[in-house]
């Protein structure tokens with residue numbers, strides 16, 4: 001249809017009766033508008049803040065001015081970090097983040113996404129202020145880290161949620177996946193800035209890096225004031241016209257465009273379906289068919305992501321590589337940060353072409369192998385005479401490890417775990433697994449100094465062992481969800497499909513109809529094949545596009561804690577208080 005051509009369609013794109021006789025237009029829709037670009041650039045600051053905080057501490061611990069203020073003096077006149085101190089300086093941040101992630105959802109539903117994002121970024125500004133003004137009080141420094149963690153943790157839930165709810169359809173999938181990319185970019189930026197300031201004299205060494213942190217959080221806190229509320233949130237609050245106007249502005253089309261009409265209608269359907277499906281309480285979650293198994297898998301994947309050992313390098317890399325005798329460990333940290341950022345791109349391609357199981361099992365085996373070599377070199381070959389060659393080889397294996405992490409377990413775990421959970425329990429399960437991720441992140445941050453003090457580089461064998469266990473568990477327990485609808489994944493777990501052969505599974509005819517209804521499988525969403533769910537769903541249970549499972553098909557009941565009658569021969573919802581038939 002020609003651009004700007006006005007058409008009378010007689011009724012809405014969805015044929016909804018209330019829109020009959022409304023004039024719709026179907027003119028050209030740009031891929032991205034200036035307004036949408038500014039919105040995305042602004043909220044991506046949330047991802048950068050995550051990575052920046054995570055990556056900067058490694059450098060601080062090695063900076064002489066930071067040590068002279070906060071570390072303990074040794075009898076020889078130097079400085080040392082008692083394990084408890086460095087552990088809490090590093091680990092206080094993920095503990096704060098865990099609290100922030102758990103606290104974020106409720107106020108975001110009450111006050112709206114945009115004001116909460118601005119507010120939590122403001123919390124981060126306060127945390128940074130506390131850190132930067134610390135003269136020699138380590139308690140103040142720790143408090144600042146925890147407060148920054150609270151801000152980042154809350155934003156780790158809200159930023160992907162806002163992106164998913166607001167960004168134009170055509171770029172939504174790419175943008176939401178890009179969140180992990182911004183995290184890796186933040187790590188790299190902090191590594192580069194630490195490198196630049198490490199030779200500056202005085203407290204500017206670390207205060208410059210910390211001060212630049214204001215740029216991300218201050219811009220986000222201030223900039224959000226001028227952003228529009230997420231259309232999905234506005235719609236839920238009964239402000240349908242505002243939602244329509246916002247979508248129109250972000251898509252660069254008039255409010256009566258067919259796409260806006262269709263999306264407004266879908267918001268209505270999604271909301272009605274969510275209300276119909278209801279929410280299961282935390283304990284009811286475990287009574288659903290095979291939910292204990294699936295929750296175990298989700299928790300395992302998130303704990304596993306942390307116990308691959310990636311944060312051993314991101315938090316303590318500078319210390320680790322100084323111990324190998326490498327002259328500038330800040331450079332090594334930059335190399336690791338760059339590998340982490342760049343290798344996230346092939347990961348996005350691999351998961352779509354090789355599938356989840358191959359990526360996760362292959363990634364875990366690869367990382368395990370890298371840690372085996374890394375630790376063996378450090379434990380048995382490293383001595384003052386071999387420091388340059390062995391230290392160099394250790395850096396090479398650390399880079400190979402990070403490549404494996406960044407292209408598999410780093411980004412994939414968030415999407416894969418969310419595909420495990422049916423709609424009514426997704427919010428509960430997602431909070432649980434996010435909290436597990438942050439808690440394990442804390443465990444690595446806190447206990448690493450104790451363990452490395454005791455066993456040195458042999459610590460890497462623990463991570464190697466974890467990676468191998470992870471490969472075995474994923475191989476034996478995780479169903480291949482690539483190119484499957486949520487209904488199929490759900491049914492495959494409920495019907496005990498063998499994970500090892502799951503990629504080739506086709507539903508027997510009677511089940512195919514239960515899954516898809518008599519019309520067969522629904523068409524894929526805009527833009528081709530269905531992709532893994534994003535951090536949006538993980539964090540909130542919200543869905544950036546309308547899920548197949550939210551379509552009001554009759555089969556949903558048997559696996560999705562539905563309120564309708566469970567089809568014969570299939571497990572019932574098992575939820576107390578939710579009747580099997582209505």
Ligand SMILES: OC[C@H]1O[C@](O)(CO)[C@@H](O)[C@@H]1O
Nearest residue numbers: 054184310311314340410441
């Ligand atoms: O890119 C590395 C970063 O990614 C995460 O695993 C989150 O997915 C962080 O814990 C880590 O610091």
